[in-house]
Amino acid sequence: MKIHFIAIGGSAMHNLALALHHKGYEVTGSDDEIFEPSKSRLKKAGILPEAWGWYPEKITKELDAIILGMHARKDNPELLEAQKKGIKVYSYPEYLYEQTKDKKRVVIGGSHGKTTITSMVMHVLRHQNINFDYMVGAQLEGFDTMVRLSHDAEIAVFEGDEYLSSPIDMRPKFHLYQPHIALLSGVAWDHINVFPTFDEYVMQFQTFVQLIEIRGELVYFEADEILKHIARQSRSDIRKTPYGTPKYKVINEVMNLETEYGPVPLNVFGEHNLQNIEGARNVCKALGVNDKDFYAAIESFMGASKRLQTLAKNDNLTVYLDFAHSPSKLKATVDAVKLKHPDKTVIACMELHTFSSLKKDFLPQYSGSMEKADEANVYFNPHVVEHKKLDPITKQDVANGFNGKNVTVYDHSDQLITNLKTKDLRNCVVLLMSSGNFDGVDLVTFAQELTEKYD
Structure with missing residues (x-):
């Protein structure tokens, strides 16, 4: 079987490509850019595209199927060529x-x-x-x-x-x-x-x-x-x-x-x-x-990556990372940490990163979602809001949406990071929640730096 991936570099797409490669299929692909860890994993398997970009000449009648990723556009040159030649195009789940x-x-x-x-x-x-x-x-x-x-x-x-x-x-x-x-x-x-x-x-x-x-x-x-x-x-x-x-x-x-x-x-x-x-x-x-x-x-299940994952810990401080970004996930995660650490100060830090979370009309859905935290911090990047072509939101809009007395809102991630680095975190739990990384913060290194102060 010869399978071609349009937008092979995505998290889901490159894993499917690897799975088919391991199954013995002949796999090729294209993308306009591929980041780590997809890049290294595809390279190790020998199926990393030689150059970035879209190449309609890759789309030949010899292909048994094409798998189209969400990252591609409807007018993708390779997709148009596949449709022109009548080659079967599948979505990832299909x-x-x-x-x-x-x-x-x-x-x-x-x-x-x-x-x-x-x-x-x-x-x-x-x-x-x-x-x-x-x-x-x-x-x-x-x-x-x-x-x-x-x-x-x-x-x-x-x-x-x-x-x-x-x-x-x-x-x-x-x-x-x-x-x-x-x-x-x-x-x-x-x-x-x-x-x-x-x-x-x-x-x-x-x-x-x-x-x-x-x-x-x-x-x-x-x-x-x-x-x-x-x-x-x-x-x-x-x-x-x-x-x-x-x-x-x-x-x-x-x-x-x-x-x-x-x-x-x-x-x-x-x-x-x-x-x-x-x-x-x-x-x-x-x-x-x-x-x-x-x-x-x-009994031996350790949890999934970024799902209440322990980044660093000692007797004085524990730092968790969680993927929580929607209101229900946020509430469940904060409640879980407080239940486990009832006698410690829980400092919850959440990044608004997804389309839904950054939409002004959706913010009231977060009301009360961090109420179990002793301190709650919410961060958003106004440039991300602009990039997603959403209506601007203010720090006050976010504070009103979360409707919590203990909520502090930041629109610069360095201010939040500095605040955590300078705060006395003895007998605390820091909970970092995001589908992103607080604008490029190496969260593992950051967690280790926080805990090392209290060894």
């Missing part, structure tokens, strides 16, 4: 389905927690020596790539994102997978540049459930009223399995699940992660993993 249409597909969706739940399911299956394909939105310890596609695995586990599939395919990605087993963790409005109203956003999850295979299974978080409604309205042939928050105890800052097999100490923390574990348990059960084996495996 090709994942093509590769797994004869396998049992598990899709983990929801506005929050889907990367972590997918990671948990993958961890347990590997622990049980079960062969499976996968796609997950973070680099996981013990897994070489974020995508695996094999000839022999009978199961495929996918993280199901509700964002659009490609520049020429406006369907949400998770609509293309048609799962046999589906999980939904919750519905909290996001991607307002694509789904401008909450009702339109909810509709995507309703459609997703209707696309579950005949006599499939829906696992859903029962405390979410939207999901309960969706489950009630879904097809009668679908098995519905609700889940909630399992019983637990916190002992010496460690969360312990209370199970019929005794306490299970965890490396992750927060009630949202307990709910994630319960969701993963039900998915694994549907795949034939019994509870005893599940608990034996989940």
